[in-house]
Amino acid sequence: MATRRSPLLLAAAILAVGLALSVVLSEYNLRLLNLSVITAIAVIGFNFAFGLAGLISLGHAAFVGMSAYTVAILTTATGWSPWAAIPMAVAGTVLFSALIGYPLLRLKGHYLALATLGLNVSFFIITANWLSLTGGTNGIPGIPQLRLHGYFISGERYFLRFGLVFLAAVAAAALAFQRSRHGRAMIAARDDEIAAAMSGIDVTRVRVAAFALSAACAAVAGALFAEHVRFIAPEDFGYVHSITYLAMLIVGGEGSVVGAILGAVLLTFLPEWLRFLGNAYLAFFAAMMLAILIFLPRGLVSLFRRRAPRRIAEGRS
Amino acid sequence: MSDLIQLFVNGLALGSVYALAAIGFVIVYSATGVVNFASGQFVMFGTFAGVSMLLDAGLPWAVGYLAVFVVMAVFGAGFFACLYLPLRKSPVATMIIGTVAIGILMQNVALLAFGSWPFRLPSPLDGLSVHMFGAVISAHALMVVAVTALLVGLLWFLLHRTPVGIGMRAVAQDMRAARLMGLEVNRLLALSWILAALLAGLAGLLLGPMWFADVNMGDPIALKAFAASIIGGFGSLPGAIAGGIFVGLTEVLGASYISSAYKDLIAFGIMILFLLVRPQGLFGERIQDRG
Amino acid sequence: MSMTRQAFLAAAFGAVLAFPVLPAAAQSGGPILIGATVPITGPLSLTGKQYYNSLKMAEEDINAAGGISGRKISIAFEDTQASNSTAVNAFVKLAQETKPAFFFLSSYSTQNLAVSPEVAKVGVPAVYAGGADVVSAAGNPWMFRIRPADSVAARAMVLCAQTVLKVSKPGIIYIQNDFGQGGANVAVKQFEAAGIKPVGVEAYGQNDKDFSAQMLSLRSKGADVILLFNYPQDGAMLLRQAKMLGLKMPVITSSAALVPAAMQLLTPADLDNVWGVVDAFIDPSVGPRMKDFMTRYKAKFGVDADPYGLAYYDAALLVAEGMRKAGLEPKALRDWIAVTKDWPGIGHTFSYDAHGNGIFDLAIVKAKPGTKTLQLVQHVSVK
Incomplete structure (x- = not known):
């Protein structure tokens, strides 16, 4: 299991591979890699909820969106610096997730899936119609760029290096958490709720914590998304994106941080690679996804585990 | 007052279509435990089977409808063999993503086959409408309401009074026990998928003339069908009907009396509220975490 | 899970990952x-x-x-x-x-x-x-x-209501997307500038199939014209349902409801009393x-x-x-x-112009009674 390896090693591997790629790739591939990095952060977050605590949440994109909108509104309407807006967005999103988590997380399985799906649809309707706050379906353009030591973090290459730092930090923290007592408590609460409760684990609290952690990562991803594209619209956070996050984690390998990253990278790049197939490319994309589900039920990580159990899988992406 | 009746009638017609879509979804769920995210695409396939048979091939009504059912039955069987069997031991979420992937596949195959041009499926009752209490309703919409009602009766009869239906329910309740009892579980599971596909075909044929058909029509229908089955009660046939009609009425009356911009928020808000307060819905199962 | 399957998949992914990036085509020589x-x-x-x-x-x-x-x-x-x-x-x-x-x-x-x-x-x-x-x-x-631009199209629709139909109690129905929201906003402002307050503004979702609530609400508020901001399919359905519900007031629709893809879904009766403000009048007579x-x-x-x-x-x-x-x-x-x-x-x-806008005119069209053939009513220029 990748989870046995040191989080620092994982962070170092992400930075090394990412930085190497940031030198050699073309602008187009850099853009896709940036999208992958941002998405990977969201999927690592999703792994807390689904991979560890077993919560099928189909509202993850709403958390990404909530944070992106907070950043966009604070920076454009009230003129905050992005550096101040990002922590605010993350804090706000986490708070919101914990608040709705308490009532929602009594639900399990597909009930939770559909409740959170409804939440995501509701988020879309509100962002699309609350014209004075969100600009409605036109979205919010012109989100100011991040500045570091007087330099703008602009261009795909520099943004990638910036995003990689976040991804490495989030991945390392996630891995460390997964191996900690708290991470094991989450897994225990998923595997056998009653036994977990018997051994002194507050199942509801553990679930809400997993949900809030997942929202925290989603919020980081959302803030980065807003700063990367610098234009957001309700469509960017529709329920389809939540389903995509789930698909990425399952394709990559649920319960695994490395799997989350692999899934995010593959499902971001795959449709773009298939563009040469013309009109049929999305059909092929779906067929390949099905093939992975059928032939690799434990996800992409299982490929690397079996064949090279002691190597770090990210080296391939 | 006549406006209210008109809104009520329209909400009922709209709700009947949601109910039809929800029934197919519920049949699959209660028999196999699969939350089918491709259920909207099933309905889309039904409509386009109708487009090929009635518009493209120009078959007469009876033959055309029959041909659609044959196509859909084959499709249901194929779906069972190619997707359900290989994935049946997978966890819920993998199955969900499996149905999402096949939904994308179906949508894009339909796009390749039919293009993005919208179609209007004909109805035997085209052009007829009924006036009552100051409201107008198309004869076709009335037929949809009637067929939906009839269907619930037939399905109830099938599931409760015929050996096949009782077998299907037995499999749904406990697959291992059913197998030990000597039931041919796989055949009954296949039948459930075929039945779901047939219902989707019927839904597709019925909604085609009311709504225009295009290859992207599936997902919005599925979304409303989900809300309908939650409100009605997951896995319950009368629940699917009640839920569908409830969602249809909420949509139309909510748009009229509360806000047309936020009307879907009302429907989904009620759905979430139901999940929190009464997860078993109006008529549904009590066990929360099955599947 | 057999190794052969894994090996096959590994090979397949390897092949995809290795898919060569096409060399940038030269812009000299060639096409x-x-x-x-x-x-x-x-x-x-x-x-x-x-x-x-x-x-x-x-x-x-x-x-x-x-x-x-x-x-x-x-x-x-x-x-x-x-x-x-x-x-x-x-x-x-x-x-x-x-x-x-x-x-x-x-x-x-x-x-x-x-x-x-x-x-x-x-x-x-x-x-x-x-x-x-x-x-x-x-x-x-x-x-x-x-x-x-949407504002140009919306102003043309308002002009159609004011000058061609000479109505004073407009109602507006718009699709909930950037086009509809923007267009409806401009139309409301434009009417208000002319001292006319729209009797109602109603929205519908891109995938909605029933518009009776929106239309009946405008009728009960006494609208003497309905402006529709729509996409093709929903536009066709709006026009059909307006007739179904027996709305008597004229309807002014934006361009999309009268494109061929939408027109083929309509009957001549659906187009009765419907004015279209279309991007361009497509007809051999032009x-x-x-x-x-x-x-x-x-x-x-x-x-x-x-x-x-x-x-x-x-x-x-x-x-x-x-x-x-x-x-x-x-x-x-x-x-x-x-x-x-x-x-x-x-x-x-x-x-x-300085903002990269190049088109400032639209056409008001109407179907020839009893047919689906569109006829030009007049050109409108909005500058």
Whole structure:
């Protein structure tokens, strides 16, 4: 299991591979890699909820969106610096997730899936119609760029290096958490709720914590998304994106941080690679996804585990 | 007052279509435990089977409808063999993503086959409408309401009074026990998928003339069908009907009396509220975490 | 899980991962490369298909007429789906790998907004068909609009209500997207400027199928005209349901409900008492060039041309002329388009202003009673 390896090693591997790629790739591939990095952060977050605590949440994109909108509104309407807006967005999103988590997380399985799906649809309707706050379906353009030591973090290459730092930090923290007592408590609460409760684990609290952690990562991803594209619209956070996050984690390998990253990278790049197939490319994309589900039920990580159990899988992406 | 009746009638017609879509979804769920995210695409396939048979091939009504059912039955069987069997031991979420992937596949195959041009499926009752209490309703919409009602009766009869239906329910309740009892579980599971596909075909044929058909029509229908089955009660046939009609009425009356911009928020808000307060819905199962 | 399956899959992924990045095509020698990012899959592909067809036809026509100073043009298409992010991917892919001398962007404003910074970064001129005014207000010097802006279309609809129908209690129904929201806003302001307060403004979702609540609400508020801001299919359904519900007041619809894809879903009775404010009047009576375009389009693709597709065809011919006169150098080509005045397209006369808006006129049309044949009522120019 990748989870046995040191989080620092994982962070170092992400930075090394990412930085190497940031030198050699073309602008187009850099853009896709940036999208992958941002998405990977969201999927690592999703792994807390689904991979560890077993919560099928189909509202993850709403958390990404909530944070992106907070950043966009604070920076454009009230003129905050992005550096101040990002922590605010993350804090706000986490708070919101914990608040709705308490009532929602009594639900399990597909009930939770559909409740959170409804939440995501509701988020879309509100962002699309609350014209004075969100600009409605036109979205919010012109989100100011991040500045570091007087330099703008602009261009795909520099943004990638910036995003990689976040991804490495989030991945390392996630891995460390997964191996900690708290991470094991989450897994225990998923595997056998009653036994977990018997051994002194507050199942509801553990679930809400997993949900809030997942929202925290989603919020980081959302803030980065807003700063990367610098234009957001309700469509960017529709329920389809939540389903995509789930698909990425399952394709990559649920319960695994490395799997989350692999899934995010593959499902971001795959449709773009298939563009040469013309009109049929999305059909092929779906067929390949099905093939992975059928032939690799434990996800992409299982490929690397079996064949090279002691190597770090990210080296391939 | 006549406006209210008109809104009520329209909400009922709209709700009947949601109910039809929800029934197919519920049949699959209660028999196999699969939350089918491709259920909207099933309905889309039904409509386009109708487009090929009635518009493209120009078959007469009876033959055309029959041909659609044959196509859909084959499709249901194929779906069972190619997707359900290989994935049946997978966890819920993998199955969900499996149905999402096949939904994308179906949508894009339909796009390749039919293009993005919208179609209007004909109805035997085209052009007829009924006036009552100051409201107008198309004869076709009335037929949809009637067929939906009839269907619930037939399905109830099938599931409760015929050996096949009782077998299907037995499999749904406990697959291992059913197998030990000597039931041919796989055949009954296949039948459930075929039945779901047939219902989707019927839904597709019925909604085609009311709504225009295009290859992207599936997902919005599925979304409303989900809300309908939650409100009605997951896995319950009368629940699917009640839920569908409830969602249809909420949509139309909510748009009229509360806000047309936020009307879907009302429907989904009620759905979430139901999940929190009464997860078993109006008529549904009590066990929360099955599947 | 057998190893052979794993090995097979590993090989398959290896093959995909190793898929070579196509070498950037050279822009000297060979054909002149032009990029087009339009929705080919997903819910927006209905209109996207028309752009694809029109641009294909333009490509052939331009090449048949000798190309650009002897060089042929070649249009490379990439799909935007119904997604802003995918639209940017498509644009950046083309910009990086094909390095086109010119771009055709999609007609969806949020996609245009998302792509706008990338267009500025690449510094190659582009045309777009999204209507939202915020796109041009952003002031990207490289982007030129080839359709009337939504505010222009909305003002034309208000003019139709005021001058043609002379009504005073308008109601508005709009689709909940950038087009509908923007258009309805402008229409309300425009009416208010004329001292008229709309009796009601109602919204509907892109996938809605029942509009009785919206229409009956406007009727009960005493609307004497209904302005519809719609997309093709929902527009057709709105018109049908208006008749079904027995609405007696006239309806003014935006362009989309009267494109061929929507018209084929309607009966002549559905078009009774319906005025259309369309981007361009597509009819053989407009002139020989229009007639020729319509005939060849229909023969080639089996469907009728619509004003949106025509906008792309016209734009392609405009750009071809620009390339002949100003050359391929991006700045020179951009400057040539920016000062274009009174360039005679088939559907419109193109005159660009400082914000890259080039079209300021629409046509009010109405079906000939008992038929689905549209007739010109009058041109409206909004400057």
